[in-house]
Amino acid sequence: xxxxxxxxxxxxxxxxxxxxxxxxxxxxxxxxxxxxxxxxxxxxxxxxxxxxxxxxxxxxxxxxxxxxxxxxxxxxxxxxxxxxxxxxxxxxxxxxxxxxxxxxxxxxxxxx
Amino acid sequence: xxxxxxxxxxxxxxxxxxxxxxxxxxxxxxxxxxxxxxxxxxxxxxxxxxxxxxxxxxxxxxxxxxxxxxxxxxxxxxxxxxxxxxxxxxxxxxxxxxxxxxxxxxxxxx
Numbered sequence: 001x002x003x004x005x006x007x008x009x010x011x012x013x014x015x016x017x018x019x020x021x022x023x024x025x026x027x028x029x030x031x032x033x034x035x036x037x038x039x040x041x042x043x044x045x046x047x048x049x050x051x052x053x054x055x056x057x058x059x060x061x062x063x064x065x066x067x068x069x070x071x072x073x074x075x076x077x078x079x080x081x082x083x084x085x086x087x088x089x090x091x092x093x094x095x096x097x098x099x100x101x102x103x104x105x106x107x108x109x110x111x112x
Numbered sequence: 113x114x115x116x117x118x119x120x121x122x123x124x125x126x127x128x129x130x131x132x133x134x135x136x137x138x139x140x141x142x143x144x145x146x147x148x149x150x151x152x153x154x155x156x157x158x159x160x161x162x163x164x165x166x167x168x169x170x171x172x173x174x175x176x177x178x179x180x181x182x183x184x185x186x187x188x189x190x191x192x193x194x195x196x197x198x199x200x201x202x203x204x205x206x207x208x209x210x211x212x213x214x215x216x217x218x219x220x221x222x
Binding site for chain 1: 116118142143145147152153154155156157160162200202204207208209210211212213214215
C-alpha cells in the first residue's frame with residue numbers, strides 16, 4: 001500500500017490563480033480530511049468527507065472547495081489564490097468509526 | 113475550533129534524558145492522540161488514548177489520558193537523537209474532526 005499520497009510536493013502560485021491539490025489513498029478508508037499547517041500553529045481542518053459524495057466544512061473552509069466522487073480521491077481546489085493561503089496542506093484518511101487519522105506527506109504552497 | 117494548549121513550546125534534550133510534554137483543553141474529548149512530525153513530512157501517529165485515566169506505552173513513549181478528559185501528557189524515556197522533531201497532541205470528540213495543539217519542538221542540546 002502506498003498509503004496517503006499527495007501531489008504536487010511544492011507549488012508556487014500568483015494571487016488570483018486557481019489550482020487543485022491532489023490527494024489519494026489506497027486503504028479503502030471512508031473518511032478523508034484536508035488540514036493546513038501554519039508556523040506556530042497546529043493543523044487546522046479545512047474540509048472533510050465521510051464517504052463518496054459527502055463533504056462538509058471544517059474550521060477554515062473559506063477560499064477552498066472539495067468534492068469526493070470516489071472513495072480513493074479527495075482533491076482540494078483553490079478558486080482564487082491569496083497570499084493568506086500560503087501554507088503546508090495535509091490530507092488525511094481513516095476508516096469509519098476511527099479516530100486514528102493517517103496523514104500524507106504534504107503540499108507546500110506559496111502564493112505571491 | 114477547539115483550543116488546545118500544548119506545553120512546552122520547545123525543549124532541548126540530551127541523549128539519555130527523560131522528557132515530558134502535556135496538552136490541556138477547555139473542552140472534553142473522547143480521544144487523545146499524539147503525533148510526531150519530522151521536517152518535510154506529514155505527522156505520524158504515535159499513540160492513541162480512548163479512556164479517561166488510560167496509560168498507554170509504545171516503546172520508550174508513554175502517554176496518559178487525563179481523568180477529567182481535558183488533558184493528556186506524553187513522556188519520552190531515555191531520549192535518543194532521532195527523537196528530535198515536532199510532537200503534536202490532538203483531541204477528538206468526532207471521528208473525523210481532530211483539534212491540534214501548536215506542537216512541541218524537540219531539539220538536541222549541543
